[in-house]
Amino acid sequence: MSVTDAYGTSPAPASKSTESPKRFATSIRDLKKEYVLKSETVRALRGVSFDVPEGDYVAIMGPSGSGKSTLLNMLGCLDQPTSGSLMLGDDDISTMSDDQLADIRSRRIGFVFQSYNLIQQLSVVENIQVPLYYQGKLGPKQRERAVELAKQVGLGDRLDHRPTQLSGGQQQRVAIARSLVNDPFFVLADEPTGNLDSITTDEILAIFDKLNAEGRTIILVTHEDDVALRAKRIVRLKDGMLHTDELVEESAREAVRAKHAIAVAELKARE
């Protein structure tokens, strides 16, 4: 198997006095989420605890219905837990009002969705600026930042295109650039490569590799082992509970990167 022991799960191991304390992008403790319906209560998360240090790259896996999107939605301040605590940096979001959640969501969270969620009437640069619009910040400086991000994801020559004039992979690049525009605590991605072919999947994962190498924390949900093995750590949920939490060995990450590169080269040679 390609993974080693877990780290950083609850309770957090006591750090040795010689080590500098680890900063957490998020700290999750006994997180529960129940959806109360007419005839039943769905216990989507049943007490999940783990920490994500800054700079980590976590893949969340698990069967359909195991609570992955529910967890990501809590991390993204889209919804509140029924109980437990969820720290984003120094803020406990489980005690925040809806307004406070909306504020932190627009200022400090970057989202990437399977279906891109771009605004069709807006150009690439305008789509990247959307989170800033919600903060009432739109001006030449913000446009400059959006152009810079578009270039970083390889869309410098597509600035004025609309989503319908872009491929799926290019649309997902816009979504990644948009997720970075507010300098987020972390990038949350729910099956970001779910709609993409293998060449484009590799291109998107290469962008995540680069962002993580620059220090950006990434938390990504996926059903695909090969996508998860590009991360530094795999957290598996089962029935709303944390099932396993394992580090991915660097050699396994390297092997899957090489496998993707070979597959992409073969596909391109056939074109």
Ligand SMILES: Nc1ncnc2c1ncn2[C@@H]1O[C@H](COP(=O)(O)OP(=O)(O)OP(=O)(O)O)[C@@H](O)[C@H]1O
């Ligand atoms: N708004 C909601 N109201 C009621 N039940 C919900 C709601 N959202 C999710 N659930 C239920 O909570 C459980 C976890 O759902 P969740 O969407 O988190 O699963 P998932 O792991 O993301 O699955 P998938 O891999 O299919 O996307 C499921 O049983 C689901 O039916």
Ligand SMILES: [Mg+2]
């Ligand atoms: Mg889901």
